[in-house]
Amino acid sequence: MNQTQNTNIAGTTIDKDILNDMLMTEKYVSGTYETAVMEAANETVRDTLRQIQDEEQQHAKMIFDAMNQRGWYTPQ
Numbered sequence: 261m262n263q264t265q266n267t268n269i270a271g272t273t274i275d276k277d278i279l280n281d282m283l284m285t286e287k288y289v290s291g292t293y294e295t296a297v298m299e300a301a302n303e304t305v306r307d308t309l310r311q312i313q314d315e316e317q318q319h320a321k322m323i324f325d326a327m328n329q330r331g332w333y334t335p336q
């Protein structure tokens with residue numbers, strides 16, 4: 261049995277659950293960085309936080325694309 265065929269108790273694929281958890285985490289982290297950017301008093305810190313937030317959003321996009329290609333996440 262390969263890894264993509266493993267299922268959890270609910271009967272969904274473990275890969276789907278892992279990717280979903282990763283995507284939700286990226287969304288949360290990105291939102292946290294957004295708040296930090298808005299509240300940063302130092303422009304250098306603000307720019308650094310923006311860069312990190314952009315990287316988080318790129319990670320989320322990669323995860324979203326992987327899920328969307330598998331039919332595991334469909335935007336509304």
